[in-house]
Amino acid sequence: MMRIAVIGAGAIGGTLATWLAQTHEVIVCARSPLGDLEVEREDGTIRATPLVLTDPSDATPVDWILCTTKTYDCASAAAWLPGLMGPDTRLAVIQNGVEQRERFPMVPADRVVPVIIDLPAERTAPGRLVQRRNGSIHVPDDANGEAFVTLFAxxxxxxxxxxxxVTAAWRKLAINCSGIVSGLTLRPAEVANDEGVAEVMRGLVRECIAVGRMEGADLPDKLADQVVKWTTLAHPQSVNSLHADRLAGRQTEVDARNLVIVRLGEKHGIPTPLNQALAAILIASA
Structure with a gap:
């Protein structure tokens, strides 16, 4: 049994904390007090009652820290690290984008594990989550990655x-960048069935592919069509985090999902007009 701190109690953090609490000691680091956690699934409901902390000064060292906050909340997440970090503590950064390794420079690089997660989940109320399917996690193939994987046995x-x-991260970014169409239309995954919208999604992904290849990712041309197909096969009412943030009036992760493609595209001299334009419209409409 490991002692695991989960920073963030949103859709991803709450769902992971609930599952991990079935076999580990879990501490949830949140802004506000929570009662129990409950994850609703098609095959039933799982529950957990982890310790919930709201004050970083109450934190004590753990074996693992899982940071599941939004990318724009890294500063507030970092406030928990002094109390949670011990001499052997490892930090798993479970966030969108391709820059997970750079977000917490105060932690030694050999103790940071970047994580790519595909877990369709939504928070319907504090501590109440809906998990659409089982989901998957990918981490680097090294000792830290192998240790992280065992947590989910x-x-x-x-x-x-x-x-x-690198390829896994950019492949996920290809999916995420296309999700801006839901953030703008405020329609769930079913919006990909509109052929006009689908073609916009393909254009966004093609820009991501071009930039990702320059960053070392092995991305096939067919990925643009695959992303559209995967979206049409998702639960039609599935809401991505960009869409959910807009509905809730929160800041969005458009920087980590779209503008990172624009920034790195400029670095390599690759034009990314679709990602740049739709990100600008999303920001202006917030």
């Missing part, structure tokens, strides 16, 4: 290492 979440993490 006995859960339904498929955690595994990958020898090409």
């Amino acid at each position: 006995g859960t339904v979440i498929d955690a595994q290492t990958t020898p090409d993490f």
Whole structure:
């Protein structure tokens, strides 16, 4: 049994904390007090009652820290680290984008594990989550990655290492960047059935592919069509985090999902007009 701190109690953090609490000691680091956690699934409901902390000064060292906050909340998440970090503590950064390793420079690089997660989940109320399918996790194929994977033994979440993490990260970004169409239309995954919208999604992904290849990712041309197909096969009412943030009036992760493609595209001299334009419209409409 490991002692695990989960920073953030949103859709991803709450769902992971609930599953991990079935076999580990879990501490949830949140802004506000929570009661129990409850994850609703098609095959039933799982519950957990982890310790919930709201004051970083109450934190004590753990074996693992899982940071599941939004990318724009890294500063507030970092406030928990002094109390949670021990001499052997490892930090798993479970966030969108391709810059997970750079977000917490105060932690030694050899103790940071970047994580790519595909877990369709939504928070319907504090501590109340809906998990649409089992989900998957990918981490680098090294000692830290292997240790992280073992945390999920006995859960339904498929955690595994990958020898090409760069490609896995950019492949996930290709999916995420296309999700801006839901953020703008405020329609769930079913919006991809509109052929006009689908073609916009393909354009966004093609820009991501071009930039990702320059960053070392092995991305096939067919990925643009695949992303559209995967979206049409998702639960039609599935809401991505960009869409959910807009509905809730929160700041969005458009920087980590779209503008990172624009920034790195400029670095390599690759034009990314669709990502740049739709990100600008999303920001202006917030």
